[in-house]
Amino acid sequence: MKFTPKQLQKNVNVSTTHPLVELLWMVGGLTFIIGLVFILLGITTDWAIAKTPVRIETWIGKLALKEFTTNNNPPLQQRLQELLEHLPADSPLHQYQFQVYLAASEEVNAIALPGGNIVVFSGLLQEVESENELAMVLAHELGHFAHRDHLRGLGRGLGITVATAMLFGESSSTSGLVSSALLSFNNRYSQRQEAAADRFGLDLLTKRYGHAGGATDFFARHNADAGAKTAYILASHPHPQARITALEQQITAKQYKNETTEALRDDVKLEDKE
Secondary structure, eight states: OOOOOOOOSOOTTSOOSOHHHHHHHHHHHHHHHHHHHHHHHHHHHHHHHHHOOHHHHHHHHHHHHTTSOEEEOHHHHHHHHHHHTTSOTTOGGGGOOOEEEEEOOSOOOEEEETTTEEEEEHHHHHHOOBHHHHHHHHHHHHHHHHHTHHHHHHHHHHHHHHHHHHHHOTTOHHHHHHHHHHHHHHHHHHHHHHHHHHHHHHHHHHHHHSSOTTTTHHHHHHHTTSOOGGGGTTSSSOOHHHHHHHHHHHHHHTTOOOOOOOBOOGGGSOTTOO
């Protein structure tokens, strides 16, 4: 007699849902968790920043500054001081003792570190062509201090690392995936910070020189080499053309004059700068 196995009508071990549907549910759930964690990080970070005194921030800044090989630069410090003299009397930036340093690096960048420390990379100084451009760079960094962006980035970055490790384990591949996704959200947030710092920088630049000349020159020179705007979707900085457009709109709205820039003085030029 031949045995014929009976087909089971139901099997709890075999899902009747299409695998693609299950994948979509899993991805959707993971995306929801990522978004929720990011929102909680933002709320917690904003609360902590509001409670962080400048003296604690200064202590953090000393630790952060050790990660860079820097030198004091009196000419850059003088340019920064000239900007600080044009801050409003009620500006929160008066709480800081600002210092600007020069770091030998080909990177075309400048960064704001906690406690009032600004690091300008020599690669950026190589690209600056006028006093107004240099003032815009320094004023932009002061904008990050005005909004305490440097602490927000530090707080979110630390929170991202801790949260993913606790949720998925330190060595988990899922932890790495989620951390990367959270950092992508954070980069988009950083673009808004950069735009706000640009607006602050433009206002301060105009107070310093009486006009907005040079505010967009640096971005205009690098716009042609910036590539497609889609490449900047997850970048920490907005596309140069987007920055130019936003600044030009602000110049028009506030009726700022746009006059001739001042040539970069020799004391701040690098020896190998052409």
